[in-house]
Amino acid sequence: MLIEKNKSLGQKESTITALREEMADQRKRAAEEKAKLLSAYTDAGKGALAGLQRIVSDNKQPQEPVGFQPDPALKEVGERGAIALRHAEDKLRQLQSDLEDTQNALREARAEAAGERAAAGACRESSAKEVRALEAEAQAWRAKASESTKAREDKNQAIIKRFDAKLLEYHKDKLRLEDELKQARLKSFADVSQRDKAKPAQKPAKEAAKTVQAPSAKKDGPQGSDDYLAILNKGASRETLAELVAVCEKKDKELGVLRAEAKKSAQDSGTVARKHAEALEERQKKIKKLEEEAARWSDQLRGARAELSAEVKLRAEVQGDWNKLRAEMQGGAGPGGGPSYAEMGGRIKELEKENFVLESQTTTVVAYNPNTSTFEYIGEPLPLQARQDESGRAARDRGGQPIASPLGSAEEIVASLKSWFRLGVNDRLSVKQVFESLDVDRFGELGAQDFAKALARLGVSLQPQEHQILAQALDPSKAGYLGYRGLVRELEGVPQSLFMHPGIVKLAGVAVDRDLSPKDLTSLISGTPAAGSRG
């Protein structure tokens, strides 16, 4: 049994060894196959990569394999899809254009409102200033008028007072003189009658005279009652009476003179008073006029104040709206699930900045250069065309500057240059003279640097690829000098074949050589025979 077991064990061991050997062989084969496959894959990958690189370098789409016929249904679906995509792109562009229009209109309306606000503010300020000035003027006038009135009144009062005093004095004198005259007359008549009665008895008369003489013993002078007394003292007689009468007449005359003087004085004082009254009336009129003027200014002031208060009210309303909008903006998402106000505000700012940059770019700066007698562009030279990204907006680098995409053909470059020289005041640029000013030898050619310099003086900066394309047309022999005359002629409006497509130029040459009319050429290249065709 043990022997049998040993035998079976030996068989199993030999089987295990055989299996192990077989496994080792299999592993070896697998490794070999793996290596083979790896090598094959590597070769295939390299081939595919090389093919792709060739395609990319040639900028060609991979050709479909010979004999490959795409499914017409699939092709139709593809075409339909392409059409739908084009439509969608058109719509998107339209929407973007609409958005830009709306934003432009919004910007314009804002600018207009700001302008109107500023104008209203300036108007308000100027009217307030005017009103203040007028108030001050009116006040000054009022003060002046009141001062003048007071002075005039004082003067009038003084004149009236003086006149009253004079009049009083005159009346006093007059009364006194009248009394004296009356007394003297009474006395003289009394004396005369007494003397006539007492003529037979001289003595008592003399006594009487003595009694009368006693009070007038003192000498007062020749005038007044003393004169009468003196006459009486001399002894009244018909002669003395006549003398007395003469004195009375003299006194009457004096009284008449005094009366005339008093009358004249009264007349004078009346004239002065009338004059003063007239002046006073005039002043009063003036004061009234000034008061009316002041009232008018006050009305204007009230109106201006009312306007001001209305403006303040409006401002408060606008401020309220603004605060409300700001609150909404800070609130988050916008109405209708669209962008929030904050987002829209940001976008508007971005667009305004973009617009500012674009406007700055389109603002042309042309100045006369007296050294070269040319009109040159004095701003930063700009690339010919701004590259546009998928959304139609001008692409920008990290600094926010527009990235210019190089133009693909000489014809495009020339067309872009033409449009540049038509822009704004750029038609003043002296294109020909600028090129000639750098071409000292007048060979009609410029080195690459001078050519770029000339273009920079015309406000244009070419990108290396564009320069290369233009150099191919202007320097076909690759001598390093670009003939600028053809370019200038083309820019001036004389067509040049230099910038045309070679195939088109060849066709044009055939048309000239064969003397083909446009109709003949059409029939030739469209395959429809024309009557009288010469091709």
Add this chain to the structure above:
Amino acid sequence: MSLEAFQKNFTQAKATDFNFASQEVQAIFGYITGATGRVEGVKLEIEAVVQKVYLGVHAILIERVRAALEHAGKSVAHIFAEHDPRNLGFLDRKQLSRAFGAVTKKKLERNMEGILFTEVFKPVNSKGNTSGKISQSLLKFYLETFAPGSPEAPRKAGAPQ
């Protein structure tokens, strides 16, 4: 017109003076239509080709006349001195045809002469009507820009000064 039809027409019209390779025809097709790469479904308008070609014809005619004048050592002033005895500063089509014929030794064919005189030089009077007479200054502008004492470009729409 598709690219295939366009190429077919060029092949049919092939002659010693009308020999265009397939690549050239394809390039013209691509240039006019703006199609790059796949051209399936792209159509070419023959009118657009003809328009471009006749702009090229204008350029070639101007260059040829200009080169002939230079070669003959003549200027526009000479031509006018010889053919404008009354010194009016204008030449009509016949006079100009004779003048160019004398200078170039080879008269332009009928169609090309017509194109040169009516389309390129565009003789119009001050009222904007076709006067049929071509001025010396206009000829100088087209043929002698950059010559000594050459005139400034006349004011034209789209042309910088």
